[in-house]
Amino acid sequence: MRYAVLIWFFLLGHFCTLAQTYRRGEINLENFVEELFAQQREDEDYEDLYENVLQLLLNPIDLNKANEEDLKSLFILLPHQVKALVSHREKFGKFISLYELQAVEGFDLMLIERLLPFVQVGEDIQKQVPFWQRVKESRDAYFIFRVSRVLETRRGFTPPDTLSNGRLTSRYLGDPNSLYGRFRIQQAKDFSLGFTIDKDAGEQFIWDRSNQRYGFNFFSYHLTLYNRGKFKTIHLGDYQLQVGQGLVFGAGFSPGKGAETITTVRRSTIGIRPYTAALEFDFFRGVAATYRKGLVDFTILASHLTRDGNLTLTTDSLEQERSAISSLQTSGLHRTPTEISYRRQAAESNLGGNIHFQSGDRKFQAGVNSLFTTFSQPFERNWQRYNQFEFRGQENHIHSLYLGYNFQNHYLFGETAISKSGGTGAVLGLMSSLHPQLAFSMVWRKFDKNFHSFYGNAFSENSRPINETGLYMGLNYKANQQWSMSFYYDYFHFPWLRFRVYAPSSGHEWLGRVQYKPSRKILLFAQLREESKARNLRAADNTSNFYLLDQGTRYNYVVNLDMGINRHFSMKSRVMGSSFHFNQQTTRGFAISQDLNVDYQRWRISSRFALFDTDDFDNRQFLFERNVLWLFSIPALNGQGLRYYLLGQYKLGERITCWARFARTIYTDREIIGTGLQQIQGNRQTEVVFQVRYQFLR
Template sequence: MFSYFLSKQQHKLLALFIVLLVGSFFSTVRAQDYPRPAIDIDNFIQELFSVQSEDINYEDVYETLFQFYRSPLNLNTASREDLESLFVLSELQINSLLKHININGKLLSIYEIQAIPHFDATTIYRLLPFVFVRPAGLYIDARPLWQRILRERESNYLILRYDRVLQKKKGFTPADTNSKGEPNSRYAGSPGRMYTRYRISHRKDFSLGFTVEKDDGEQLTWDTRTRRYGADFLSFHAFVENQGRLKALALGDYQLQFGQSLLLAGGFNIGKGAETVQTIRRSNLGIRPYTSTLESGFFRGVAATYQFNRIEVTGFYSYNLMDANVLNSGDTLSQTEAFIQSFQTSGFHRTATEINAKGNIGERIVGSNVLYRSKDRNFQAGAIMLHTRYSKELKREDRIYNRFEFNGQENYNLGAHLSYNWQNFTFFGEGAQSKSGGRGAVAGFVSSLAPHIELAMLYRNFDKNFHSFYGSALGEGSRNINEEGIYWGIKVRPFKKIQLAAYYDRFRFPWLRFQADAPSSGHEFLARASYKFSRQVQLFGQYREEVKQKNQPNNSSNIDFLINTTRRNYIINLNYRMPRTLTLHSRLQMSSYQEGDMPITQGYALVQDVGFKVGKFTIDIRFSLFDTEDFNNRQYVFEKDVLWAFSIPAYSGVGFRNYALVRYRLSRKINIWLRYAQFSYRNQNTVGSGLEEIQGSVRSEIKAQVRIKF
């Protein structure tokens, strides 16, 4: 009735007013999004890993965290698996968030999480870099996929990197001769490592990219006979997800993770560390593009996931060439046949022996996973089938400790997995069997007993003849075989600024292992206490003890006896951060090692890091000294490096380790990194061994990288 009395001109003014009012409302809602703080991913990773190790794929960890930061989760649409994979929220906090959204509707602003029960200031601060809030459906990108790819600006970049050791290694010196007059082995290629990577991606939508790498000592050559085509390692992937019922499709190189990683593990698997509760559980991440430079442990082919109501079906096919030592049968009464003696997983192809082992074995894998999710997503159950076949038969060297290891040409696995969320408990488990009849199983729970108490337990049992080539469930060994154990982890926050964390892991190995000629056992214990003086200053102390059994050294009898080896690690760490200006990290690492009743040996590393920003420059410097009595007391210390590169060297011997890392922001689209690092040893005339040996007491490295964003 009111509009009846308005003129035509007034109608236009009223319509314009309404448009402006609605537009200003949504602009206000969007403006209420808290500006996501920058995150020091290097420091975040150090908090997750209690003791650094050269066996962990930090590149994959860094990649996953960085993708979460560049393409954060929308809390209004994030699934339970997404929230679990951040390793920031407890079961109680995840349940509180999902319950709040279910009762009150979608979040309108990131500030609303302050009103969610059990979300304390520390948790919110750690969570903010990886999440945002946007009303569901308000900013849906309806453009066709090809337009989204062509116009992606947030994550569209090219990286070029070069690094090398300045001193000459023995592998690059002229070849001398051995006692038979034959030339000794040398590296075929030039010094220096070259790396190129291009990727365009948007989380939960698509990813396209390739990686090219040449390691130090490898050749840039085109030789089809040795399967070398320019650079030594080439990787490519094309990946889309959430295209209607097609949940994921990967072409090229990819990874798979289902269940508790007993059969298929890929991506962000941490295991035992300073995060004593959340990291023991695995999530059904499904298909993920492979972007690492590790030259093994991935699939090459095609994989797809399709959804039928509450059931997701994944099928995958892979054919990849693997490095292996291939020998010919010496049986003259039968036809000579080639067989595999061992696989080579280093990825190096520098010497004639390494080049001859490159890609000479074909591995074909076919498999599927069927996953059911309940309507409320609190219950999940799945089944996995996996078949692996090699182009040649594997015949391991006949040693008693590997009597039950895989031998043959093909293997298959059948398995099932489930998880169930009940109140503040999440129960999970997975079981599987291999062709040999060996079985493996993991089962456990993660819980929030109270707002400030978290508890976790995991039991695992892997038969001595259980064979899983792509599994990585939590365990003491690097592979899921010949092990039984139980893990308990707890985390307590008795006061606002204090957090206590601990775990105890008891394990045994029913069959013989390398350097343990009898069934053996052991345990591992970690305790960590941290105190946060303020948002800028944090102190933590940590103690870790590991006891294992091994053969008694220097034993002259015909029977090997086992002795206990005890390794203890101590860390005191102080962090100070002045936002956008200065960071200081001071750390003292100490260790001791003892075999049986032999004398205790010790080692330590004292580290001081300084980081500061000046204009367009970001500079990080380390000064450190170390003193270790033997290699058993080597100190692994995480070092800052250029983007997507990692340095975790072993500080062993007596000396100094220093580095300087400079980042220069040339423009909004171009960033440049330069890094110089040096080991300076005392009382040593050489550094390294074998073809990596350097004459003198100094080992220096330089690294340069440029990232161009499009």
């Protein structure tokens, strides 16, 4: 009977067309991002977030091996949908084909369309084959190399000026080319081996052993083995860890607030994962392993790496000089003598672990986390009103307890932690499928002003879990196959001062989105978002050295239409705008864009033309742009002008794929772009990128 049903679905022409729409590993990433992120912001590390999306694409989840935690980590399935998929597998046995997803209760074509790129029905790994032979025969192996640059000359690449004292002004020491390379060979649930190399524009390509500079400025590597006896994971090199709700270990794909108002509020326990991004911070370097004993996983990690830092010399009571860290540099840039002087000035050592329990029926999970961090020099920050309770000293330790419980179509989760300072943090949340058409989520969080977590990434309004209390509520309503609506409201309070906010403050944020999808080829949505936050307001006489606060209120709106013209052509039209009210003044901004995309056999071409006009920086418009694989572009359009780009992809054969991209911004309200060493004389900025990927054993 089951095979008859499967054959029936296989023969459905509409579903066959759906399955053929995607090439493995290629989706409309732009639409996926639009749902996860309400509004792009400059303080987010989008490269690391998108890196995790692409890791999921390259390592699709095996439907026959995935547990509920794996399925929830995709941020696509609601609690009742996860339960339905697992129940289907338990009732009918292993999935034979992806076509069988349409037989899962409550799964429609729209949901399956979103899910397909991230899942597979895999084959069992033949472990009797020697390891190195599996490595040599792996079909998932590739090398990527990329060159990019800005064509206009920035001030940092011009000859230096001579100052009145005879000294020369600072300039970049390297060339304007950015170079990037990545090699990776992997087999899902078996092994992963790879490295990443990177040189930013302005950095020297130099071999200097005395200063530990070996050509590329950044080098990352890893070797990960999975399912070796009772060891779930064994890792050597660079890695991240995500367990609990991110109060201690919060690396990985954690989008937070966006148009997807339900599934993104919870952090998934995915354990150790290789670090493959080019960001030069927020990862561990060393060894880590997870050992499974019955229903309990034991994870231990040890890490030691150097960090870029600004050191100061202080004199103690015995009049002896000692160095201290005033700040750590996270830009990863080493272009000028000053930036190079920060390189590897501090060292950081970490020792930590996790104990994770999951009940036999997989409805309950609990665990504890601990992390001990030691720096080579003590932290002594430059004193400011707002940073009095930030971390100071040379050592920190943080410990947490987390729980999760699945009751029918409702999932409860939470974590509480305490750091060495005595500051605490807590997250408590709920995801609930109230009805097949209605879902609800809620998250309460509280982070003390002296709660110190260096690798935390919990659900919060701030970029770090510190100095915040808040309550979030989200709804998602799916009226039918075509119409859906989502909404969230978030209230937050900051008990202590913040940067540019020199008093305790409160705020709120809400977002509403209506989406209409009459067919697979048409997607129309409208979205409105309001955010209200306080910031400093100078006294009226402009002479007082204290600050008053005023509430800044920003509205953002988006109307978007995606349309597939035919099997080769598609288009995207968008109107977006904003207004910002602060200190009894209102400023505005808008952008309109038109995309045209072509997908024909070996060719893929994407293009866009956009116009923008904003009154000030607070109304800058963020437009996600398509780029070459592993590179992401979200320009902040500010001022008046236009921007366009053309991206081409061509598959030379089974093994070689090439990309080329040309993008230009032309401003009509200025003759100088940027400041400092990044300044460009003129009103246009042009970026070019060329990338090639070679896939082995294809």
